[in-house]
Amino acid sequence: MYRNHILYLLEKYQTLVLVGETGSGKSTQIPQYLLEAGWGNKGFVIGITQPRRVAAVTVAQRIAEERGSILGQEIGYAIRFENFTNAESTRIKFMTDGYLVQELMRDPLLLKYSVIVLDEAHERSLYTDISMGLLKKIQRKRADLRIVIASATLDAEKFQQFFNQNETDDSSLDTATILSVEGRSYPVDIMYTSSPVPNYLDATVNAVQKIHETLPAGDVLAFLTGQDEVEKALRRLIDYARDQSGSGMKLMVLPMYSNLPAQDQMKVFQRMGKNTRKVVLATNIAETSITINGICYVIDCGFHKLRAFSADSGIDGVVVAPVSQASATQRAGRAGRLRSGKAFRLYTETEYNKLPQASVPEMQRSDLGTAILQLKCLGIDNVLRFNFPSAPSAKTMIRGLDLLYALGAIDDFGKLTEPLGIRMADFPLEPKLARMILVSGQYGCTDEAITIAAMLQVKNIFHSPPNRKLAANKAKRKFAVKEGDHITLLNVYDAFISNNKSSRWCQEHYLNYKGLMRSLTIREQLERLLKKFKLPLKSSEGDVDSILRCIVEGFYGNAARYHPSGCYRTIRDNNELHIHPTSVLYSTKVQPWVVFHEILRSGKDYMRDMTVIDPKWLYELAPHYYQYGTEREIAAKRLKVDHSEPT
Structure with a gap:
């Protein structure tokens, strides 16, 4: 319905701010419209960013299925440490917004891209904001590059003004415009509690049980704040499902959070049998972009976890905070993707009206060390004057510069040092880990340094099943050493290799086999980067002091x-x-x-x-x-x- 409007506006304007309701096909249809209209011809690529890895992968898979193509050919995706594209044949490339910044470091004007779509821009992730600032600069050099800013809930006028290169009062010369698209979502009944709940975790579990006992068939999506809460609710609902077995509809309870191995994340997309109700316990990873089939009921606890960096203390932590109204709307919208549904908000309507319209952009609550390093690598020396959509505080910027100066990445004049600073910016790792690897040659332990860095990228190496905690802890102690966690992770990796990467051995020792295989892939990529810099691989040969x-x-x-x-x-x-x-x-x-x-x-x-x-x-x-x-x-x-x- 809006295909011709979108394509016309993209021909006329450099930037299109697209406000599309949930279910309007922003993520899946627009890339195909652009491809069919020829934006992927003459070797050009259509780039689409997502704030989360799982969204980039699942949306790419869905479009590949719809077009009947093999994933990695016409449709591909690229996320950190994983590139599933073909340089010759990929025309639509999904990626995380962090990966887009890495692309900019390799190709500062994005010459191989004709259109960049920033999806779910309302989340205002750190790299979404950085991408916006960089893309605005690129548009001054490349009038042919088109940008689409897409979201279900977005302050559209703010972004239209940000990207508008017209500095006159004549609106006919505007370079950015707004289009609002209606969704195809079904009606969702929203229920509030009559009074505040004392414990939202207990209330979530009780709500799932009540839905299962009283409401018709339909899957449930419950939002919690983090992995710990998801696992606690999971254990309680699995026990409940066992007690209910043999009495009507079965209950299949599945977790979904960012540290969950990829193959376990994908289980939530599988269809259940006719007599089985699926319950997905998720963090806000399931809030946008991805559609889980069968969801008719949503339970919103009203909270989520946010990264919060204190420039005064230098502590970058995660805090539990109330969701914004925009997030609450997105969560409720998950219930109306396939048929009419119900959203149960575990807070009162009065409390909802007190919630902020949108969350504070990540740019204003993050440690900016890595971001500043990448901006410096892109030739932006005066990062304090960089045009951010929402500028961070000067204190946070100075703290980031202080960190980079201490690590030797920048000199007294704020410029990248050669070769250390430039090489650190090239690593897809935080600056501290990048420095550890790049100086490891001086200590003769490059081999061990890249192993430790690769293992740190996988957060859940040790399994601890609720019913086998004692055995899991005993197995963990076999690898533990007095020097601490880094050397323990090194021991795990070495033992995994010496046992021929056996999945059975991992199972016996309560280790995450898929996670270890991923760390192996990451390590290989880090090794290739070292070879690119012509840095030799050395082993400490058991000298622990040099590694420390x-x-x-x-x-x-x-x-x-x-x-x-x-x-x-x-x-x-x-x-x-x-x-x-x-x-x-x-x-x-x-x-x-x-x-x-x-x-x-x-x-x-x-x-x-x-x-x-x-x-x-x-x-x-x-x-x-x-x-x-x-x-x-x-x-x-x-x-x-x-x-x-x-x-």
């Missing part, structure tokens, strides 16, 4: 020491931290000094992936970052010091 020193080279900014109060405190900012329960150091004797990979914020601030270090290394390896001596000596700026711990 190499880890400190990347993570000296993430150092903490044990405090008499019973917690850890970061050295630079004196923030209180705790050991995450999944760490191998959680149940061992106290280690005075550690470095960590990341912080998880869940009630308390937890350190994940920790390594025990010698405090002297901090000053030896990062004298520009740490001062040496007691606080009094440092305050007095004495030249000679007598004590041996950094502060």
Whole structure:
């Protein structure tokens, strides 16, 4: 119905802001319209971005099926560490918005692309905003490049103004326009609670049970905030399903969250038998783009997890926050994709009216170290003046620049260092990990460094089934070492290789076979990057100290020491931290000094992936970052010091 309108506006304007209701076919139909209209001719590619990996993969698969083509040929997808495209034949390429920024580093003007579609732009992910700023710059050089900003809920006028290159009052010279498209979704009845619920997890489980017992056939999608909550609800509903077996319709309960292995994520798209009701317990990964067949009932707990970076403390954590009205609308819309449905909101209508219209853009609540590094690599030296759709605070930008300067990626003038800074920008990893790998040759442990980096990309190497926790913990202790999590992950990988990558061996030792195979693929890609830089692969041959020193080279900014109060405190900012329960150091004797990979914020601030270090290394390896001596000596700026711990 809107095909001709879309194609006409794209011929006339450089940018089309498309506001399409849920079910309007934004994700699946528009790419095909563009291909059929010839935007993929003469070797050009139509690029479509999605904020999440699973959406990029599933939408690409769906369009390939609709067109009867093999995935990876005419229709392909590219996500971090996984490229399923053909350089010659792919005409529609789905990717994450982070991958698009990587493409820009290889091809700054995106010369092989004719159209870029930024889908689900209302989510305002970090790389969506960066992509918008970069694409606006490219349009000044490439008048032929077309951009489509698509979303179900979007502040359309704001983006139309952002992309409009017309600086006069004559609207006929506008380069950006807005088109609103009606959806094909079915009506959804929205139910609110009469009073606030004391515990939304309990309320979600109870709501699923009540739907199963009282409402007609139809699958259920329940939104929770994170993996822990999904797994808790999963255990309770599996027990409930067992008790209900033999009494009418069966219940199949499936989880869906970002750290779930890909093959388990895909289970939610499988069709169930006639006498089986599917219940999907999901994080906001299922909020947009993907359509799960059969969903008629949605349960919205009213909360989601957001990344939140504090420029003052330097802590980048995850917090549970109320959803926005835009997110609530998207969640409810999942119930009306295939037939009329019901959405149960576990909060009152009064509370809904108090919710913010939209979530704070990720750009304004993220650590910007990686983003700044990539912008610098693209030739944008003055990142503070870069044209972002929603500018981050100067404090956050300065913190990101400070990190890059400390890691040696930028010099005194804010320019990328050669070769370290340029190579760090080329790595599809955070700057700390990239530095660890790039300096590993000095310690003779490149082989081990890329293994550790690859293993850290897979978050769920150890399985811990609810009914086999004791056995799983015992198996984990076989690999655990006093040095901490990084060397433990190295041991797991080495044992996996020495046991011929056996899936049976993984099962016996409660290890994630698919995750280990993925880490193997990632490691191969990192190895290829090192060969590209002509850096030799060296092994430490069992010298653990050299590996630990190499880890400190990347993570000296993430150092903490044990405090008499019973917690850890970061050295630079004196923030209180705790050991995450999944760490191998959680149940061992106290280690005075550690470095960590990341912080998880869940009630308390937890350190994940920790390594025990010698405090002297901090000053030896990062004298520009740490001062040496007691606080009094440092305050007095004495030249000679007598004590041996950094502060």
